[in-house]
Amino acid sequence: MRRIFVIICVLISTLSFSQDKVELLNKGNEYFQQREFEQAEIEYKKSFEKDNKYYKANLNIGHSLFRQAFSLISTMQDSIGLKKCKEAELFYNNSIELSKNENEKSESFYNLGNAQLLSQNLEESIKSYKKSLRLVPENMNAKHNLALAQYLLNKKQKN
Numbered sequence: 121m122r123r124i125f126v127i128i129c130v131l132i133s134t135l136s137f138s139q140d141k142v143e144l145l146n147k148g149n150e151y152f153q154q155r156e157f158e159q160a161e162i163e164y165k166k167s168f169e170k171d172n173k174y175y176k177a178n179l180n181i182g183h184s185l186f187r188q189a190f191s192l193i194s195t196m197q198d199s200i201g202l203k204k205c206k207e208a209e210l211f212y213n214n215s216i217e218l219s220k221n222e223n224e225k226s227e228s229f230y231n232l233g234n235a236q237l238l239s240q241n242l243e244e245s246i247k248s249y250k251k252s253l254r255l256v257p258e259n260m261n262a263k264h265n266l267a268l269a270q271y272l273l274n275k276k277q278k279n
Contacts, residue, residue: 141170145177148184157187175218179228182211186235193238205239226255230262237265242273 148163161184168177185208192201212232219225233248249266252259 141167141174141177144170145174145180148180152180152184152187155187157184157191160184161188173218175215175220175224178211178214178218179224179231182208182215182231182235185211186231186238189235189238202239205235208235209239222255226252226259226262229255230259230265233262233265233269237269237272242269242276245269246273 144163144167148160148167151157151160151163161181164177164181164184167174168181171177185204189201189204189208192198192204209232212228212235215228216225216232219228229248229252233245233252236242236245236248246266246269249262249269252262253266256262
């Protein structure tokens with residue numbers, strides 16, 4: 121009887137732990153949808169602190185950092201934007217390692233490619249898009265961005 125009680129207590133604590141990280145992630149999603157990317161990052165990182173092996177927290181931190189980087193680079197704040205891009209790449213790489221299936225892994229490679237493309241790391245972005253497409257060949261966004269990265273690389277090499 122005592123053993124059953126201990127098992128139930130462990131299950132309850134595990135479930136409440138899982139809910140906390142999901143609730144924090146959902147709160148981050150609300151901020152993200154409102155285009156409040158810095159606040160979303162904070163909530164996603166709280167979820168990450170609860171479980172640093174949580175795929176969605178790693179992926180969504182990458183998304184919020186990427187969106188911040190894009191905004192910063194668009195407003196000529198390149199150095200800060202590039203730092204955010206590099207940080208996004210770290211979280212996208214984490215999500216690749218934590219992915220549970222080919223779709224998740226492909227999505228993570230695609231997003232890693234986007235961060236690399238934004239930071240003008242063209243060769244690496246091409247590799248990431250190709251890896252994404254090997255896993256999910258019908259990803260039209262990855263095909264489009266691969267073509268764009270290849271075009272930009274060819275243009276850069278001609279100059």
